[in-house]
Amino acid sequence: MKVVLTNIGTMISGDWRQPFIDGDALVMDNGRLGSIGTVASGDIDSADLVVDAGGMTAIPGIIDSHVHITFGDYTPRQKTVGFLESYLHGGITSCISASEIHVPGRPVDPAGIAALALAAQRCFQTYRPGGMRVYAGSVIMEPGLADAHFESLAAEGVWLAKVGFGAFAKPVDVTPIVRSAQRHGFKVMCHTGGASIPGSAPITADDLITMQPDIAGHCNGGPVALSDAGLERVVKESTMALQIAQAGNIRSAALTIRLAEANDQFDRVLISSDTPTGTGVMPLGVIKSLTEMSTLTEVEPERIIATATGNCTRVYDLDAGLLKPDMAADVTLIDASQGCTQSDALAAMRNGDIPAVAAVFSNGIPRFIGKSRNTPPPTRQLRITKNKVLQQFKEEGVHHCC
Ligand SMILES: [Zn+2]
Incomplete structure (x- = not known):
């Protein structure tokens, strides 16, 4: 499955030394991350699913x-x-x-x-x-x-x-x-x-x-x-x-x-x-701790997010945790929750408000899109602009017994 995310407001790399990524789009192709930042029109043409992130924040899963x-x-x-x-x-x-x-x-x-x-x-x-x-x-x-x-x-x-x-x-x-x-x-x-x-x-x-x-x-x-x-x-x-x-x-x-x-x-x-x-x-245990540490310490939320993403990559030698080409295609979209006094996910965290989780992709497969069943809904809206996926999203390569 090939998935493209466009119109991302903020992209967080998971690497606290360089927490922000320039650009507004990324590609997930067959379970791996492809281009990050800008996406070629050919990628959109060949994508099975294109999601307009509506200006939300993308972080590594x-x-x-x-x-x-x-x-x-x-x-x-x-x-x-x-x-x-x-x-x-x-x-x-x-x-x-x-x-x-x-x-x-x-x-x-x-x-x-x-x-x-x-x-x-x-x-x-x-x-x-x-x-x-x-x-x-x-x-x-x-x-x-x-x-x-x-x-x-x-x-x-x-x-x-x-x-x-x-x-x-x-x-x-x-x-x-x-x-x-x-x-x-x-x-x-x-x-x-x-x-x-x-x-x-x-x-x-x-x-x-x-x-x-x-x-x-x-x-x-x-x-x-x-x-x-x-x-x-x-x-x-x-x-x-x-x-x-x-x-x-x-x-x-x-x-x-x-x-x-x-x-x-x-x-x-x-x-x-x-x-x-x-x-x-x-x-919400981890995202709650990420928010608490963003509001109770002087460290910025984009760096705090690295403690549950890129720092894990380093400590455990994982192939996940960074928005970087060829890493596992695990991406979470977050946003300020509806009714939050702040304008985006990072500002919400700095303010002590748990952000809304709006979509999760793991192994390059959308697991839910729009809103999580466990957080408030996001302020912004996601929009599916192309969908060639005919059946329900599910893990590929898993054996199902009778
Ligand atoms: Zn324990």
Whole structure:
């Protein structure tokens, strides 16, 4: 499918160093982004679908780097069906598993842990609920995992791991296992701050600095934050990604942004939801945090948006998160919500108002156009100016069973 967006008011790249893109149009062709900025008339002639964005703002599809998936589009923690499709209606086109810890009766022995991660990775390889791409299969670190487990899982394409729930006497006892995983190319996320649920343990700045995971998961607490001094040490004494979560402490989240700015470390900042959890199912979790950080800190919204787009590209080596030719064709259109006192999406965010999500394209396929079921409607209107698509939009290449 070839889709062209025209008459875009503002294009945000996802790269905080150069957040704005000149021009007003872009092409999505067979799942990849094509020209960005200007579009040749030949592209419009050959397009299956042309959407006039009416002056709205285009951003890369949002990436939620901390989601507690299990199997299918279901969360046992909050007993909710269809939550991933709902998150797509919050502008999110990719989710990264923060481990399948919520699977009822999840195994704790090494063979079972490895099998769970591999099964989750496989189950989401082509399955996209509502169009959502899910990076699944995160190894839950427990005693007994050995180098050979990571070697064989890496060979099968598993690349995520999570520290924070294992039966270790002291949190830092996991450190040799973290090194094994990193040797085999795993991105290791570690719980940060106070305990999350009964049975989990607090993880301090000292623990993190000893462990050196790749990502300090919810560094503003999930839900209870580190001390401010501890957070400052993690910023200054490590290179790990600083992942802010909606489900954490909002004051600590703003402090993370300010510390990263003051120490020239903005590349490391990620904004995620850390849901579904006790905080609930939050389809607008990421866009709400992006808005909160845009209004509570001095950093401009076009740069804050990079924390859930281009910064994820860098930290996780993804092919999504940037409006750039050849990247995955994941695009979200946002605008000031109807009735907002501000004139466009960025001004709305600066003012503290969650923008309207007006359309989402993932893998180059329109998932909805006009308005999200989870936000207010936009101020501006989208217009479909050409449509050769004869049937309902759906994922291509997905096998449907009887
Ligand atoms: Zn979590």
